[in-house]
Amino acid sequence: MASWAIIGLLAVCHASYITAYTKFPEGFTFGVATAAHQIEGAWNVSGKSENVWDRLSHTRPEMIADGTNGDIACDSYNRYREDVEELAHLGVDFYRFSLSWSRILPTGFIDELNPDGVRYYNDLLDALAEHNIEPLVTLFHWDLPQSLQDLGGWANPKMIDYFRDYADVCFKQFGDKIKSWITFNEPYEICEDAYGDEKKAPAVDSHGVGNYLCSDTLLKAHAEAYHLYNETYRPVQNGKIMISINSIWYEPSDPENAEQVALAEVANQFKFGWFAHPIFTEEGGYPAVMVENIARQSASEGLNKPRLEQFDDYWIERIKGTSDFLGINHYTTHLITGAGVDPIAKSPSWLKDIGAVTTMNVGGDSASEWLRVVPTGFANLLRWCKSSYNDPPIYITENGFSDRGTLQDYGRIQYFNEYLSVILNVIYDDGVRVLGYTAWTLMDNFEWRAGFSERFGFYYVDITHPDRPRTPKLSVDYYRQLIANRELPQDERFKDPAVRRL
Ligand code: PNW
Numbered sequence: 001m002a003s004w005a006i007i008g009l010l011a012v013c014h015a016s017y018i019t020a021y022t023k024f025p026e027g028f029t030f031g032v033a034t035a036a037h038q039i040e041g042a043w044n045v046s047g048k049s050e051n052v053w054d055r056l057s058h059t060r061p062e063m064i065a066d067g068t069n070g071d072i073a074c075d076s077y078n079r080y081r082e083d084v085e086e087l088a089h090l091g092v093d094f095y096r097f098s099l100s101w102s103r104i105l106p107t108g109f110i111d112e113l114n115p116d117g118v119r120y121y122n123d124l125l126d127a128l129a130e131h132n133i134e135p136l137v138t139l140f141h142w143d144l145p146q147s148l149q150d151l152g153g154w155a156n157p158k159m160i161d162y163f164r165d166y167a168d169v170c171f172k173q174f175g176d177k178i179k180s181w182i183t184f185n186e187p188y189e190i191c192e193d194a195y196g197d198e199k200k201a202p203a204v205d206s207h208g209v210g211n212y213l214c215s216d217t218l219l220k221a222h223a224e225a226y227h228l229y230n231e232t233y234r235p236v237q238n239g240k241i242m243i244s245i246n247s248i249w250y251e252p253s254d255p256e257n258a259e260q261v262a263l264a265e266v267a268n269q270f271k272f273g274w275f276a277h278p279i280f281t282e283e284g285g286y287p288a289v290m291v292e293n294i295a296r297q298s299a300s301e302g303l304n305k306p307r308l309e310q311f312d313d314y315w316i317e318r319i320k321g322t323s324d325f326l327g328i329n330h331y332t333t334h335l336i337t338g339a340g341v342d343p344i345a346k347s348p349s350w351l352k353d354i355g356a357v358t359t360m361n362v363g364g365d366s367a368s369e370w371l372r373v374v375p376t377g378f379a380n381l382l383r384w385c386k387s388s389y390n391d392p393p394i395y396i397t398e399n400g401f402s403d404r405g406t407l408q409d410y411g412r413i414q415y416f417n418e419y420l421s422v423i424l425n426v427i428y429d430d431g432v433r434v435l436g437y438t439a440w441t442l443m444d445n446f447e448w449r450a451g452f453s454e455r456f457g458f459y460y461v462d463i464t465h466p467d468r469p470r471t472p473k474l475s476v477d478y479y480r481q482l483i484a485n486r487e488l489p490q491d492e493r494f495k496d497p498a499v500r501r502l
Contacts, residue, residue, distance in 0.1 A: 009467060021424035029436040030483045032087065032133075033096035033398050035141035037070050038445040042077035044364065046116035049106035051143040052153070052194075053448075056201035063203065065302040066451035072460050073446045075468045077120060082470065084127040086459055087444060090476065091483040094134040094437050096397060097124070098141035098185065099168055104173075108145035108473065110165045118173055125177040127323040136397075137178050138440070139167055139225065140447075141185040142200065149202045155195055163276045164228055165222035171233045177242070179239040180398065181229065183222045185330055186246035187275045191215045191348050200448060208348030212294070212308040215286075219278050219311075219319050222416045223421070226322035238444065244327035244397040246368070247272045250380040253335040253359065263356040266293070268384065272355045278311065280389035285311050286322040301348060325435070326389060328396035330419075332370060333377025336361050366411070367402040367454045371407050382426045382434065393433045396423070400440030400446070402454040410496035415476065417488060424488075439479060443470050469480040 037053050044050070055067035060490060076083050101108065102115035128135055140163070142151055148162060167183070169259045173174035184190065193200040196211025204210050222243055229241045252260030264479065266364040268416050269277070269287040285291075288309065295306040308428045311319065337357045345351035351358075364373035376400075385394065399413035444457035452463050459470040474494070 011024075011168075017092065021421070021428055022318075024454065024486045025427060027435070028338065028486070029093040029134075031094035031096055031136060031436065031438045032090065032442045032479075033136075033438045033440050034076075034083075034442050034445065035098045035102070035138065035143075036100035037073070037141070037143040038075040038441075039076040039083070039097075039443070040103075040449070041075045042072065043069075043071045046077075046103075046120070047107075047114035047166070048100065048104055048117065049371060050052070050104040050146040051100070051102045052146055052201040053143055055146050055149070056203060058201075058482050060160040063198075064451045065453045067290055068446065068451035068463070070446045072111045072444075072463075074148070074415070074443055074470075074490040080120075080124045081127060083442060084124070084131060084133070086470065086472075087128070089135055089472075090330065090480050092133060093483075094136045094180070094436070095436075096136040096140035096182070096444075097126055097136065098143075099170055099174075100143055100299045101140065102143065102145040104199070104365055105166060105169065106147070108147040108162065110169055113169065113173075121174060122177075125174060128148060128152075134180065134487050135178050136180040136182065137174070138147075138182040138185050139170055140183065140190075142190060142194075144202070153195070153202055154217050155192060155204070155206070155210050156284045157217050157220075158444070160221045160224055164224040165332075167225040171229055171237070171433070175237040175239065179237075181239060182244050182327055183225050183241065184218060185244050185397075187215065187222075187243070188246050188271060191218060197346075198352055207346040208350065208353065209307055213349055215274060215308075216311070219275065220315060222279075223315075223322045225318040227318075240324040242323045242325040242327045242395070244329050245273070246273050246329040246331075246398075247381055249330070249333040249374075249377045249384075250336050251333055251362075251377055253337045253362075261338060263339060263354075267336055267354050267356050267358070270350065272329050272381075272385075273388075273421060276385075276389060278316070278319045279323050280318075280326060280392055282314040290353070293355060297348060297353050304313050305347065324393075326385060326394045327383065327392055329383060329396040330378055330396065331399065331440075332372050333362060333374035333381075334370075335362050345477065345478065366415075367404050368450065371402055372416055373401070378419055379422045379426055381424070382432045385432050386430065386432045391431075391433060393435055395435055396437045398440040399430040400456045402456050404453075404454050405444060405460055406456040407460060407471060409475045410494075410498075411461035412473070412475045413429075413478045413494050415498060416482075417494075418476070 191211045191214035195204045195214040197205045198205040236428040250264045253262045273287040294308040298306040401412045441456045443459035444461040447454045
C-alpha cells in the first residue's frame with residue numbers, strides 16, 4: 001500500500017477526534033499561566049525570604065526527581081521582559097501569574113513590606129500593560145513563607161487572618177492595575193498533597209487529619225479575602241475575584257456498572273466537591289457524602305470526633321457564593337474500578353475515606369505518571385459542573401501536557417487541540433458557560449517534585465545555561481495561530497507526521 005493510502009486510512013480511523021466546531025465564540029479569551037516559585041528564581045535576593053519549597057528542595061533534594069530547585073528557575077525575576085515578549089508573540093489576551101508572599105512580606109506578616117518585591121510586580125504589571133495583556137493574578141500558588149509553616153501553616157486557623165492581611169496588602173499595592181484575582185491555586189493540592197501526603201511541600205503527611213484541618217482554614221481564608229475585596233476594594237477597583245479548583249475527574253471503568261457509577265460520583269464529590277460545594281452550591285458546606293463517610297470511618301477508628309466536621313451555620317453562609325467565576329484547572333481523568341480500600345491508600349486518609357479503588361490505566365500517556373490524555377473526561381466534568389453548581393460562568397485557569405522537552409511537540413499540540421475541541425462542544429451543544437482558556441504553561445519551569453524532568457512549556461528552557469535561553473516549540477506557532485484566528489488551526493504542519501492527525 002502506498003504511504004499516502006496508509007496516512008489516509010489513519011486519518012479516517014481518527015476522524016472522531018475532529019469535531020464539527022472550530023470557531024470560538026465572540027468574547028472568548030485566551031491566556032497562559034505560570035507561578036512565582038516555578039519561574040522567578042532569585043530565591044534569597046532583594047529581600048525575599050525562604051518559602052516551603054525553598055526549604056524542601058534544599059534540605060531534602062532527594063525529594064525532587066532530578067535534584068533541581070527553584071533557586072534560579074527560569075530567572076524571571078531578572079528576565080521578566082523576555083517573558084512579556086514571549087507573551088506578546090503568542091498574542092494572549094491575558095497572563096496568569098502568581099505573587100510570591102515571601103517576596104512581598106518577608107516575615108510573612110505585614111510588619112515589613114519589601115520595596116524590591118513591590119517594585120518587581122509593578123514593573124511586570126507595567127510591561128504587560130504596554131502590550132495590552134491583562135493580568136490574572138493568583139495570590140497563593142503554594143509558596144508559603146517558611147516562617148508561617150513553622151507555626152503550622154494551613155493547619156493553623158490563625159492563617160485565616162494572616163492570609164487576609166497578605167491579600168489586603170496585595171489589593172492595596174497592585175489592585176489599581178489588576179482586574180482579575182484568584183485567591184488560591186488548587187486547594188486540593190495544597191491540603192491533600194502537602195498536609196495529607198508528602199507529594200508537595202511542606203510534606204507534612206498527616207494523612208486523614210492535617211488535610212482536613214487545612215481545608216477548614218483555607219476555605220475560611222478564601223472567604224475572608226473575597227469579602228475584603230468585595231466590600232473594600234471592588235467599589236473602587238472594579239475587578240473580579242475567584243478560586244481555581246483542580247479536578248482529577250473520576251469515571252467508572254465500566255459505565256454499565258451501577259456501583260462504579262455511584263462510586264465515581266462519591267470520588268468527584270471528595271475531589272472537586274470538597275472545595276467547590278461550600279462555595280458554589282446553594283446549600284453550601286462540605287458535600288454530605290464526605291461528612292458521612294468521614295464520620296463513619298472516624299468512629300470505626302475509635303475517635304470521639306470525626307476528622308472532618310461540617311462548618312457551622314455562620315461559616316456555611318460566609319463561604320457560600322464567594323467566587324465570581326468557577327476557575328477550573330483540568331489535566332486528566334482517572335477511573336474507579338470498585339468499592340473498597342485503594343491499595344495505595346494510607347490509613348486513615350482521604351483516599352480511604354472515599355472507599356473506592358482507583359486506576360490511572362486509561363487514555364494516552366504523557367511524561368507525568370498522573371497525566372492521562374482523556375478528552376471525553378473533560379467534557380463530562382464540564383457538564384457535571386454546569387448541573388452541580390447551577391450553571392456557573394467558568395474560566396479554565398489551567399490545562400496542559402507534559403513531555404521531556406522536544407521542540408516538535410506534537411503530543412502537546414494534539415492535547416490542546418482535543419481538549420479545546422471539547423470546550424467548543426460543551427459550549428455549543430450543552431450550553432456550558434466557558435468564557436476563557438488558560439494554557440499551562442508559558443515556558444518549561446520548575447515542575448515541583450518533578451523538577452525539570454517533566455516539561456509543560458510552550459518555550460523550551462535550557463537550565464544548564466546561565467542565561468536560561470528560551471526556544472519556541474512548534475506549539476508556539478499553533479497557539480499563536482489559534483489566538484489570532486480564534487479558531488482551531490487546521491494546518492498540516494501541526495499534525496504529527498507519524499499519525500497525521502491533530
Ligand atoms: C498544577 N493532578 O498542578 C499546578 O497548578 C501547576 O503549578 C503545575 O505545574 C501544573 O499543574 C502541572 O503539574 C497539578 O494530579 C498537579 O491532576 C497535579 C494534578 C493537576 C495539577
